Amino acid sequence: xxxxxxxxxxxxxxxxxxxxxxxxxxxxxxxxxxxxxxxxxxxxxxxxxxxxxxxxxxxxxxxxxxxxxxxxxxxxxxxxxxxxxxxxxxxxxxxxxxxxxxxxxxxxxxxxxx
Amino acid sequence: xxxxxxxxxxxxxxxxxxxxxxxxxxxxxxxxxxxxxxxxxxxxxxxxxxxxxxxxxxxxxxxxxxxxxxxxxxxxxxxxxxxxxxxxxxxxxxxxxxxxxxxxxxxxxxx
Numbered sequence: 001x002x003x004x005x006x007x008x009x010x011x012x013x014x015x016x017x018x019x020x021x022x023x024x025x026x027x028x029x030x031x032x033x034x035x036x037x038x039x040x041x042x043x044x045x046x047x048x049x050x051x052x053x054x055x056x057x058x059x060x061x062x063x064x065x066x067x068x069x070x071x072x073x074x075x076x077x078x079x080x081x082x083x084x085x086x087x088x089x090x091x092x093x094x095x096x097x098x099x100x101x102x103x104x105x106x107x108x109x110x111x112x113x114x
Numbered sequence: 115x116x117x118x119x120x121x122x123x124x125x126x127x128x129x130x131x132x133x134x135x136x137x138x139x140x141x142x143x144x145x146x147x148x149x150x151x152x153x154x155x156x157x158x159x160x161x162x163x164x165x166x167x168x169x170x171x172x173x174x175x176x177x178x179x180x181x182x183x184x185x186x187x188x189x190x191x192x193x194x195x196x197x198x199x200x201x202x203x204x205x206x207x208x209x210x211x212x213x214x215x216x217x218x219x220x221x222x223x224x225x
Contacts, residue, residue, distance in 0.1 A: 043158070090157055106157060
């Protein structure tokens with residue numbers, strides 16, 4: 001199993017550009033989520049999905065879109081990049097959305113918006 | 115009050131020392147907890163799950179104090195490889211819930 005994979009590892013964008021961060025998992029997990037981590041702050045939930053075709057907003061959803069067309073993939077789209085979106089983005093998956101299941105994280109995407 | 119609060123540290127300890135840090139939580143409905151470990155510039159990984167009053171796994175012991183609403187992580191015989199940030203995650207365990215991660219406590223173990 002590859003676990004949770006994320007691409008790209010690093011990305012530099014200019015203000016106003018759009019892009020998609022890719023996330024895939026091969027563990028047949030129903031629950032997937034996107035977090036951002038800024039220096040000195042905890043992981044903050046952006047969007048999550050409890051299964052294919054179902055998504056919902058997390059704590060900081062503005063400026064991001066998601067879709068879940070398959071169980072395996074959960075891409076995160078930045079609509080119009082802003083410097084405030086400079087961060088490290090982690091995708092995670094688990095068997096269920098409750099905390100009773102271990103969250104498996106991808107290696108992260110380091111995004112810089114200039 | 116924040117949902118999860120942790121002392122950011124860093125806690126600087128020599129190899130072989132015993133170190134403990136706490137995590138306080140505000141949701142009294144939380145029934146279980148997780149400690150995740152995050153190495154510098156890496157993804158978090160599960161260290162321990164705590165489902166009752168505590169859990170022990172080798173050099174690591176987690177304890178839960180429901181009355182005071184905090185959990186602690188004790189590391190005995192610290193190794194250089196224990197240097198990392200430790201994240202506390204309470205689980206409300208009442209159906210689907212979005213996990214809230216603490217900011218983490220940074221531990222530095224020196225030779």
